[in-house]
Amino acid sequence: MPDELLAECTRAAERGADFPTIWRDxxxxxxxxxxxxxxxxxxxxxxxxxxxTTGQRLVYRREDGFSLLSRVAIALRDREPD
Numbered sequence: 001m002p003d004e005l006l007a008e009c010t011r012a013a014e015r016g017a018d019f020p021t022i023w024r025d026x027x028x029x030x031x032x033x034x035x036x037x038x039x040x041x042x043x044x045x046x047x048x049x050x051x052x053t054t055g056q057r058l059v060y061r062r063e064d065g066f067s068l069l070s071r072v073a074i075a076l077r078d079r080e081p082d
Contacts, residue, residue, distance in 0.1 A: 009027070023050075035050075047061040
């Protein structure tokens with residue numbers, strides 16, 4: 001089901017919708033969405049992550065579009081250094 005949401009957001013972006021429009025019309029009301037978009041940054045890269053009820057995150061970066069981030073990738077990224 002997250003793949004279907006990803007495809008829906010990608011189609012909307014390809015039709016010219018910006019992230020605020022996609023948030024308002026698709027993500028905000030979708031049952032998989034589990035909270036507001038979170039802005040993240042690393043170096044000069046900035047992106048938005050939308051938490052999903054599956055534990056995954058729907059990622060949006062203006063230059064790259066939409067993608068899904070797995071629970072494993074999130075756990076590895078957010079793990080505190082030893």
